[in-house]
Amino acid sequence: MALDGAFLRHISQELEQSAQGARVEKIYQPNREEMVFVLRTRAEQFKLLISARANSARIHFTKFVPENPKQPPMLCMLMRKRLSGAKLVQIRQPQLERLLFLDFDAVNELGDFVRLTVVTEIMGRYSNIILVDEDGRIVDALKRVDPEMTSERLVLPGLRYELPPAQGKLCLLEVEPKQVITALQMQLKEMELSKALLSVLQGVSPIVCREIQHRVGRGEQLMLQQLTDSHRERLEFFLGRLKQEIEQCSGTPHLVLGSDKKPMDFTFLRPEQYGTSAVVREYSSTSELLDAFYEERDHIDRMRVREQDLLRHLTTISDRLSRKINAQRAELAQCAEREHLRICGDLLNANLYQIEAGLSSVELENYYEESLPKIRIRLDPRLTPAQNAQKYYKDYRKARTAEEKLTEQIAHAQHELLYLDSVLEELSRAVTERDLMEVRQELQEQGYLKAPKGSKQKPAAAAAPLEFTVSDGFQVLVGRNNKQNDRLTLKLANNNDIWFHTKNIPGSHTILITDGRIPTEAALRDAARLAAFHSKGKSSSQVPVDYTQVRHVHKPAGAKPGMVIYDNYHTMYVTPQEE
Structure with missing residues (x-):
C-alpha cells in the first residue's frame, strides 16, 4: 500500500508540528470504521481523521468531514467520556511500522491526571483504532479480536496491548545502505530488484521500491543477478538519500494521476518511473494529498455501505413479487379453460335422461359446434349425473372468480414492482446521508420497512430539488x-x-x-x-x-x-x- 511506514513518519511530523498541545474538543464516529477528532489550539482548529477501512486506512488532517449518524456508536461515546478536553502531548511511531501512538493527558472521573493513548494501526484489513490506558491495557477497540478469530494477538478490553508481530525487516533508521545491499545478496537471484527491496526493507511501499530500481537502472528493469559494481554504487547512493529523506522527513508529497485524471498512487518522493504516462502533482502537505487521493473514493464506499441493507431489502421484495406474479400467471392460464367446464355442465344437463349412474366418463355430442363432434366428459362415479353437472358449474364459477381476482392481484403486484424499481433507481442516485434517510422514511411510510422500536426520530427535513x-x-x-x-x-x-x-x-x-x-x-x-x-x-x-x-x-x-x-x-x- 502507498501509505507505508516512511510516509506515516512524514504524517507524524506534520501532526506533531501542528497539533501537539491541542485539546480534544469533539469526537465523531461517522461510520463503523472511521473516527474524527476535533482538536483545538489557541490559534487554530484541526479535524483529525483516523480510518481503519481495509482499502483506505490512514490518519491525517481533513477538510472533508463525513456525515455523522444521529446516534453516536458506543465506542464514540466512550472516547468522548475519556478524552473530551484531553491534551495531545506526544505522537510516537515505533521504527517505520505502520503504527502511530497518540498520547493524551486526560482527567479521569476522580479528577486525577491519567495518560491515555489512541493507537492507530494501519495494516490493510487488520487496521484498527485502539484506546489504551496508562497501564498499557486496552480500554476498547474499533475492531475487537477474540480467540475465535485468531490465537496470536487478541484485542479485547482489559488485555494488555501488544505490538503486532514484527516482520523481521531492516529499518533504514537503524541500518546503513551497505547492510541493505548485503541482505539483498541473500535473496533469490531471479528476483526483481524492486521486489527484493520490498521484501528486505521495513516501511517502504512498492512505489518507493520501484522508484529506487528506476533510478539505479536508469529506467531499465533490473534483476538481482544483473547488478554490476556500478549498479551497487548507485544503489548505495540512492538508499543513502532515501534514508536521509526518511530521517529528516524532507520528502515532498506527490500524487500520481492516471491518463483518466484519477488518482492512482502517492509517495513522499518525486516519482520519475511513470515518464509521460502519468501526471505527477506536488502538494504542500501530506494531509492535503491524502484528502485529494481518498475523498471521492471513500464517499462512494461510505454510501455503498449505508445503502447496502436498503438495496438488499428492496431486491428481496422485488424477487418475491416477480415469483408471485409468475405463479399467478400460471394459475391464470389454467383459468382460461373455464368455458370448457361450463360447456361440460350444459351438455350433462341436456342429456341427463340418457346417462347412467356410476359411470366414470361419457361421450356426448357437442352442440356448441356445427359438426356436433363427440366430446368425452369425465364423471365422478359416486355422484349422480345431475350432481356431476352441478360440480362442473361450481368449478366454472370458481375459475371465473379466480380469474377476476388473479387479474386484479397481478395488476397490483406489477404496479408495486414498478414502484420498487423507481425506489431502486432513486437509491442509485443518492449522494448524501439525507438522500438515503428520505428513501428509508419513504419505505417505512409505505410499509416496506419497520421503524426501529422506540424510535422517536423526527422525519428528516426535505431537501430542495x-x-x-x-x-x-x-x-x-x-x-x-x-x-x-x-x-x-x-x-x-x-x-x-x-x-x-x-x-x-x-x-x-x-x-x-x-x-x-x-x-x-x-x-x-x-x-x-x-x-x-x-x-x-x-x-x-x-x-x-x-x-x-x-x-x-x-x-x-x-x-x-x-x-x-x-x-x-x-x-x-x-x-x-x-x-
Whole structure:
C-alpha cells in the first residue's frame, strides 16, 4: 500500500508540528470504521481523521468531514467520556511500522491526571483504532479480536496491548545502505530488484521500491543477478538519500494521476518511473494529498455501505413479487379453460335422461359446434349425473372468480414492482446521508420497512430539488426521490410549467419553469436530457421522454409516491449527457 511506514513518519511530523498541545474538543464516529477528532489550539482548529477501512486506512488532517449518524456508536461515546478536553502531548511511531501512538493527558472521573493513548494501526484489513490506558491495557477497540478469530494477538478490553508481530525487516533508521545491499545478496537471484527491496526493507511501499530500481537502472528493469559494481554504487547512493529523506522527513508529497485524471498512487518522493504516462502533482502537505487521493473514493464506499441493507431489502421484495406474479400467471392460464367446464355442465344437463349412474366418463355430442363432434366428459362415479353437472358449474364459477381476482392481484403486484424499481433507481442516485434517510422514511411510510422500536426520530427535513439553468435562461427543477417528485409536480410547479418524465422508465420528475414565457425548442431538449440523465436510462441513447403541461398531470387516489397519470403529451427522443 502507498501509505507505508516512511510516509506515516512524514504524517507524524506534520501532526506533531501542528497539533501537539491541542485539546480534544469533539469526537465523531461517522461510520463503523472511521473516527474524527476535533482538536483545538489557541490559534487554530484541526479535524483529525483516523480510518481503519481495509482499502483506505490512514490518519491525517481533513477538510472533508463525513456525515455523522444521529446516534453516536458506543465506542464514540466512550472516547468522548475519556478524552473530551484531553491534551495531545506526544505522537510516537515505533521504527517505520505502520503504527502511530497518540498520547493524551486526560482527567479521569476522580479528577486525577491519567495518560491515555489512541493507537492507530494501519495494516490493510487488520487496521484498527485502539484506546489504551496508562497501564498499557486496552480500554476498547474499533475492531475487537477474540480467540475465535485468531490465537496470536487478541484485542479485547482489559488485555494488555501488544505490538503486532514484527516482520523481521531492516529499518533504514537503524541500518546503513551497505547492510541493505548485503541482505539483498541473500535473496533469490531471479528476483526483481524492486521486489527484493520490498521484501528486505521495513516501511517502504512498492512505489518507493520501484522508484529506487528506476533510478539505479536508469529506467531499465533490473534483476538481482544483473547488478554490476556500478549498479551497487548507485544503489548505495540512492538508499543513502532515501534514508536521509526518511530521517529528516524532507520528502515532498506527490500524487500520481492516471491518463483518466484519477488518482492512482502517492509517495513522499518525486516519482520519475511513470515518464509521460502519468501526471505527477506536488502538494504542500501530506494531509492535503491524502484528502485529494481518498475523498471521492471513500464517499462512494461510505454510501455503498449505508445503502447496502436498503438495496438488499428492496431486491428481496422485488424477487418475491416477480415469483408471485409468475405463479399467478400460471394459475391464470389454467383459468382460461373455464368455458370448457361450463360447456361440460350444459351438455350433462341436456342429456341427463340418457346417462347412467356410476359411470366414470361419457361421450356426448357437442352442440356448441356445427359438426356436433363427440366430446368425452369425465364423471365422478359416486355422484349422480345431475350432481356431476352441478360440480362442473361450481368449478366454472370458481375459475371465473379466480380469474377476476388473479387479474386484479397481478395488476397490483406489477404496479408495486414498478414502484420498487423507481425506489431502486432513486437509491442509485443518492449522494448524501439525507438522500438515503428520505428513501428509508419513504419505505417505512409505505410499509416496506419497520421503524426501529422506540424510535422517536423526527422525519428528516426535505431537501430542495436539484436546480439547473438551461438554454435561453430557463430554469429546470429535478426531483431527488419519489416523495420529492410528488411535491415538485403537485405543489411547487405552476400549471403552465412543462413536466418531463422518461417513457416507461423509472426516473425523476423534471419541471421546466416557464414564468409565463413560451419555452424554446433548445430549452425543451435540454430539460428532456436532464430527465433522461436522472433516470434508469441515463446510460442509453435515444431515450424516450414524455412532456406535457403540469395541468395535464394527475395523481390517482391511493397511488404510491411518484406515481402519476398524464395526457395531452408529446414524446422526444434524446441522448443524456453528464454535462
